[in-house]
Amino acid sequence: MPMSFEYRGMLINLPDFDRERKEYFEHAAQKKLVVQKCKGCALLRWDPGPACPWCQSLEWTWQQVSGKGTIYSYEIVTHAIQPGFRDWVPYPVALVELDEQRGKPSPDEGVRLITNVVDENFNPEKEENVGIGKRVEVVFLPVAEGVFLPQFKLSKEQPTERVWQFQNV
Numbered sequence: 286m287p288m289s290f291e292y293r294g295m296l297i298n299l300p301d302f303d304r305e306r307k308e309y310f311e312h313a314a315q316k317k318l319v320v321q322k323c324k325g326c327a328l329l330r331w332d333p334g335p336a337c338p339w340c341q342s343l344e345w346t347w348q349q350v351s352g353k354g355t356i357y358s359y360e361i362v363t364h365a366i367q368p369g370f371r372d373w374v375p376y377p378v379a380l381v382e383l384d385e386q387r388g389k390p391s392p393d394e395g396v397r398l399i400t401n402v403v404d405e406n407f408n409p410e411k412e413e414n415v416g417i418g419k420r421v422e423v424v425f426l427p428v429a430e431g432v433f434l435p436q437f438k439l440s441k442e443q444p445t446e447r448v449w450q451f452q453n454v
């Protein structure tokens with residue numbers, strides 16, 4: 286069955302042929318964050334897709350991850366292209382590096398996800414609270430009946446590296 290749901294007034298369709306993304310959301314519905322693990326080279330990857338970016342193998346399996354990570358980079362959106370996010374501006378979008386597989390397959394790589402950074406009420410986190418190096422953890426935003434979107438919120442863990450922000454506020 287194709288998945289179809291509305292998110293912030295936008296219609297999201299996940300057709301049957303997008304098996305990887307559908308299964309990703311099926312795991313999210315059980316409050317599990319999963320990434321693909323290649324059966325060829327054993328590396329983890331995100332975003333969901335058919336082939337391994339490292340070795341091109343089409344063989345893979347799902348692996349649940351801790352949902353803990355660090356903000357690797359971020360931006361503040363001040364002009365929302367999608368109408369559904371206009372009332373959110375300014376809001377942060379982050380590239381989160383998961384704790385799993387940091388520094389592999391090379392010292393500059395890891396498993397990184399694009400995500401909104403939200404507070405405990407699933408509203409956008411304030412700009413002054415977001416910074417590179419801050420610790421985050423996954424939360425599952427209820428979007429529609431049986432549909433949860435993995436998002437990240439700031440964790441209570443202290444950063445293990447120097448925090449960098451766009452501006453000192």
Ligand SMILES: [Zn+2]
Nearest residue numbers: 323326337340
């Ligand atoms: Zn591979």
